[in-house]
Amino acid sequence: MFKPEPLAVQSASRTHVGLVRPINEDRVFDCPARGLWAVADGMGGHSGGDLAAQAVIDALRAQVDGDAPIDQAAMLAAIHTANAAIVRDNRSRSTDAGSTVVAAQITDRTATIAWVGDSRAYLIRDRTVRQISRDHSFVQDLIDAGLLTVAAAANHPRANVVTRALGIAEHVDIATVTIDLERGDRLLLCSDGLSRSLETDAMRQRVDLDRLVGLLMADALRRDGSDNISLVCVAID
Incomplete structure (x- = not known):
C-alpha cells in the first residue's frame, strides 16, 4: 500500500514582555526536530506566573530530551x-x-492540538483563517450560552477570566483536537496577548515565517501591548 511521505515542517517563535507588564510570564517551546511546539501563559505575577509557565516548558523539554x-x-x-x-x-x-497552555504535536500528516485556558491555536489554509481551539474562559461560556456576542467579549469586564488552567487542581481536563494537514498549511499558537488584537489579514500574509512572526508581534504591540505577547508559527511544506 502506498504511504505518503511525511510532510516537512519549519517553525519560528517570539515572546515579548509587552509595553506595561514588569515581567514576562509567557514562555514558548519550539522544537521542529521532534514535532512539538507550545505557548504557556503564566498567571500570578509576583506569585510565580513565570515559574508556572516555565514548568510547562520544562516538562515538554524532558519529553523531547528522552528516547x-x-x-x-x-x-x-x-x-x-x-x-x-x-x-x-x-x-x-x-x-x-x-x-494556560496550547501545544501542537505533529506526526506524519496529522497535528494534535491540546490546550487548557485561553491560549489559542489557529489554522491558516488557502488564505482562510480558522480558530482550532475554544477558549476555556468566562466570556466564551457566555458566548456559547447566547448571552454575549464575540464582538462584545473583548470589552467585557471579565474578559481575562479563565475557567480552566494548570496548577489550580490536582486533576486538569485537557482539550484536544486532531486535524489532517496539507502542504501550505500554517499553524499559529499564541497567548491572549496576541489573540486579543489579532487581525486575520495579517495572518494570511505569504511571507517567510521569521518575517511573519515579526510582523504579528509588531502589530500586537502597536494595537495593544498591555500584556505579554507570545507566538509560535509552524509551516507545513
Missing part, C-alpha cells in the same frame, strides 16, 4: 506533569500561580 517517540500521549503526559509540578510548588510556597 521515546513524541506522540499525542507524550504531549498530554508532559502537560499533566506540569500541572502536578505547579500544584506542588503552590503548596510549598503558599501561592496560587497557574498557567
Whole structure:
C-alpha cells in the first residue's frame, strides 16, 4: 500500500514582555526536530506566573530530551506533569500561580492540538483563517450560552477570566483536537496577548515565517501591548 511521505515542517517563535507588564510570564517551546511546539501563559505575577509557565516548558523539554517517540500521549503526559509540578510548588510556597497552555504535536500528516485556558491555536489554509481551539474562559461560556456576542467579549469586564488552567487542581481536563494537514498549511499558537488584537489579514500574509512572526508581534504591540505577547508559527511544506 502506498504511504505518503511525511510532510516537512519549519517553525519560528517570539515572546515579548509587552509595553506595561514588569515581567514576562509567557514562555514558548519550539522544537521542529521532534514535532512539538507550545505557548504557556503564566498567571500570578509576583506569585510565580513565570515559574508556572516555565514548568510547562520544562516538562515538554524532558519529553523531547528522552528516547521515546513524541506522540499525542507524550504531549498530554508532559502537560499533566506540569500541572502536578505547579500544584506542588503552590503548596510549598503558599501561592496560587497557574498557567494556560496550547501545544501542537505533529506526526506524519496529522497535528494534535491540546490546550487548557485561553491560549489559542489557529489554522491558516488557502488564505482562510480558522480558530482550532475554544477558549476555556468566562466570556466564551457566555458566548456559547447566547448571552454575549464575540464582538462584545473583548470589552467585557471579565474578559481575562479563565475557567480552566494548570496548577489550580490536582486533576486538569485537557482539550484536544486532531486535524489532517496539507502542504501550505500554517499553524499559529499564541497567548491572549496576541489573540486579543489579532487581525486575520495579517495572518494570511505569504511571507517567510521569521518575517511573519515579526510582523504579528509588531502589530500586537502597536494595537495593544498591555500584556505579554507570545507566538509560535509552524509551516507545513
